[in-house]
Amino acid sequence: MKHLFAFLLAGLICATASIYSQQLPSPEQRFGFRIGSDYRLLNWEEIVGYFREMDHASGRLTLVEMGLTTLNRPMVMAIISSAENLRNLEQQQAWQAQLARPYELSPQRAESLLQSTKSVLLLTMNIHSNEIAASQESVELAYELISNESPVYQRIRDEVILLMIPSLNPDGQDMITKWYQRTVGTPYEGSRMPYKYHFYADHDNNRDWFFFNLQESRLTAKTLYREWFPEIVMDQHQMGSRAARFFLPPYADPVNPNVPPLIMSQVNLVGKEIVSRMQEQGFKGLVTGTIFNAFFEGTMSKTPLWHNRIGILTEAASVRYASPVYFPRTSLRGMGPDLPDYRQQTNFLDPWPGGWWRLRDIIDYQKAAAMALLEYAAANRVRIKSNFYRMNKRAIEVHPDDHPQAYWLPRDQRDPSNVLELLKRLQIAGVQVYQPGKMIR
């Protein structure tokens, strides 16, 4: 009887799984080609449409409409976790906020929250629209995270709440994919688009994270500093094609002295962990510690460092949108002062031998890096969260050298409207503003 029951149960689970997969086609089934195939790109409408479908079909993904972009396209974020975590999302969010701002948290209560609050990880993609691969990767990674039943994926869903923003600049994503589709097969295939991919800022949309001039940065700041307080952030980019295949932290010098050393040590650790994980899977051409430093605080992966978050930048070697490129070994070059020549060294252990390089390769590298980070976050949830909480607590303790606990801006100013604007920008970054006696929202 027991066997019969187990058999029936197994049958039931299989039936549920097959109904489930019938309801939700894989990206390849939905779009008719494997994501990352040569010459094929998904535009913004297709990407958002598929995320809506995943939201509809699965209890493991909730799609949040963050607001409208500069040119009125929908900006979206997928929240991916186990069905149980998604049912308790408000509770999880409230706990995470308490650990991020532990003003009134007793040590006992904090200890219990550290055990019960899931890892919160933000994955941002495609801020630079011509670095198109991550937007394509998003649908495939999300699909696998919600549909793969292996223990690795289950553990990630159980331990992590992943916030995935498939494009930080949907306007540009759409412009670039349409430009490419218009020019593919013509002499202009893979050429630079002759207009800006962000209406106001073009490439400098990734210098806005402390000043918040752009609508897209403001919408994302809400997730970062006021609603979700993710303790880990990964931002995926692409770089030039002729050097390493993939950059990961540790960052190049100089180190910014205002970022807690505990944050930078965790950034170093996570970067090397991802390198090691990807090396296990045979990825070649991974480089660390050159060109990209963490001194400037205006970029998506760096500003969070000042908020006690682990900020990971990845940079993959580019192709021409979805057109493959070919590099003989002799054409490959070094990369900045810490990799002067294209040869094996400590920060570049396994040089890529050259050959064809495709959009699909970039997606494989980026996905492997994201998965390694998710696995790391799942396995080290309490430790990472404890460090996050401790640093946040330290920031509001009375310093022995008596640093200010608040800044005071007198009401009586020569130009009051500028004071208000300053306060508004600080609030976007999560700074709390009070009038004597009450907080201003």
Ligand SMILES: [Zn+2]
């Ligand atoms: Zn970039």
